[in-house]
Amino acid sequence: MAVSWGTLFADRTERMHASDIRELLKLTARPEIISLAGGLPAPELFPIDEYRRAFEWVLETNGNMALQYGPSEGYRPLREFLARRMTGMGIPAEPDHVLVTSGSQQGLDLLGKIFLNPGDAVCAESPTYMGAIQAFDAYQADYVTVPMDDEGMRSQDLDDILQQHAIKFIYALPNFQNPSGRLMSEPRRELLIETARRHGVPIVEDDPYGELYFEGGPLPSLRSLWPEGVIYLGTFSKILAPGFRLGWLVAPPGLYDEFVFAKQPADLHTSMATQMATNEVCQQDDFLETHIDQIRDVYRERRNVMLRAMEEHFPPGCSWTRARGGLFVWAELPPSIDTRELLAEALAEQVAFVPGESFHPDRGGHNTMRLNFSNVTPERIEEGIARLGRAIKRRLAHVEATAERDQSVPVSP
């Protein structure tokens, strides 16, 4: 008898499917297409030589440890380094409460595993990070969304939400959010914490971009405002390199063991060699700070080029965020435009972006789009935005013509 796989699947598989962005990226791999669709760091900034030397050193001096099974919690010196560095940045962290993860994506998966029964609600910004939606979807989450504006999550709406819904945790990206590029203002942070704490609802602070500020300095982390109630997710993906899949989380003491128990059956532990080599790279005098400065400089220039080009090429009726840090600009087009339909037009112009709907757990945002500037040279950003401007104008003209034609068609009774 043949196996009928479909009848054997768990209920949750209905919620697990191809990521929109990954499928899209496959289409945009052709070099003639200027892709503003990805979320990739600039590879020309990767610390390749530093890692080459670090792997050599680790394998020469401590190969047996690097190749053997290691602790689920992570390589102790790396946990100590992370705790020291975070504390220095004002984010409370003890080595004993740092868990090394296989990318911060794994942190999201572990959160789902620990907290979510089917139908449990997560409170998230709208829009929010697609990878988090995917991770929580696999645990059959429901979503309650908080709208955003230029100051980030509208924390003033949160009290009502927490009164009306049983929420397992609030998922927030306060710094240069993916996808919107927005920075949550300090008053909004304080109100968020004050409200969540009053309701006893924990917060997950996902912070891949916090160090990539282009102007001003960092704002207080959510964890610094409420260490007992905030789970912090960090990653090396945007400050060193994403290919190693190396992240970490900091959990309040009463919760830490649950993360270790959830990680063991998931992958036992994260690669020892990778942890040890990354620790070597990080220990080099001033390397990390100088390196992050350099990333800020390069991304700031690309952001500037993108904003200037959008000013020049986008038609009236469009607005977009200023991206004071991070990797993304978020644009809102006139409501008559559906950016999923626009994408076909854009691909014909050989430029790609991600339609905003994928980032809305509630499937709103049909007229929004995410634009990446970190992985594109200034010349190609300039040219890409010009192409995109043409596509938007053509789409607008088409939509208006259709609307006029529809109005001129007599309606039969």
Next chain:
Amino acid sequence: MAVSWGTLFADRTERMHASDIRELLKLTARPEIISLAGGLPAPELFPIDEYRRAFEWVLETNGNMALQYGPSEGYRPLREFLARRMTGMGIPAEPDHVLVTSGSQQGLDLLGKIFLNPGDAVCAESPTYMGAIQAFDAYQADYVTVPMDDEGMRSQDLDDILQQHAIKFIYALPNFQNPSGRLMSEPRRELLIETARRHGVPIVEDDPYGELYFEGGPLPSLRSLWPEGVIYLGTFSKILAPGFRLGWLVAPPGLYDEFVFAKQPADLHTSMATQMATNEVCQQDDFLETHIDQIRDVYRERRNVMLRAMEEHFPPGCSWTRARGGLFVWAELPPSIDTRELLAEALAEQVAFVPGESFHPDRGGHNTMRLNFSNVTPERIEEGIARLGRAIKRRLAHVEATAERDQSVPVSP
């Protein structure tokens, strides 16, 4: 208001707790204790120089790819190598149906994610791999067990089981099983496949030790007998090194995409640098085959020393498996002995093992134990087994004395 974490946890966290073995290993880290408790490969055989050169080459020639995000399916040349090698060993595999995983432990987690609703039943050998129980426990699995004997899983019992229970999949380790070291005989393999196929129930073939045979050659893989119904899990942990967390799985065509959709939200993909370096190590002429031969020689000698020492030092009434491959010998003591109680006695003698109960999803096997020989030198195996023999004899004497005393106590009416 403080967060009361316990009230927020998902139901499945009740099933997630510290691994017995990991907690035990912490106790046995002291050098004066001879630990036969672990499941670690011999570090003196690790291909450290090969990996050092491979990382250097990969980072010098293709650093941008090694440090950038990669495909969820895995690094294509490694998938092709794995498919080619497996096919050469008689295990059917197409590159398109090979998924690279973060250790084969991740394969077990993805299986749980795809197949198991709470209360769904997995059919497993008794005893079976503890990490699999942990992985499926996190999806609230139930277990139906098949007893084993010297020929491995008693496939003749399977027909009744599959008639009486709705089973999502059969989980089997046909080669030198962890913990029992048993090899499933060829007739048992054929009967297993025939029965499972007749009921349309898929099989998961977990095969970390298949290449580590000490006598004779490999038996036909389950996947070779039924490619449409068998999901195969492989790993580099025992043939190269476990610290990198690198494994793979081969899924039937209709199932492969589900694994990719389940892996994406778990960790996006497995480390590119690790995959590329491992591919380099594997591509070197004859390296892998020569290296595995060397592992076989070293482990065979250690196995011989262990069996000889057990013959000499274990008291009558004990029996054990011959471990024709793999890392473990499995011993059964007289029924009056509880190996959990024996462990205290053994630690006092400065020797450690794993009590067998942890490997029984149904909590049987109170008088069984797992002994590892791969991670201990012959001298220490000899000495460790002598100490363990003393502990068993003392425990037996104690149990007999207690039984006699109990018999001599008058029972009040």
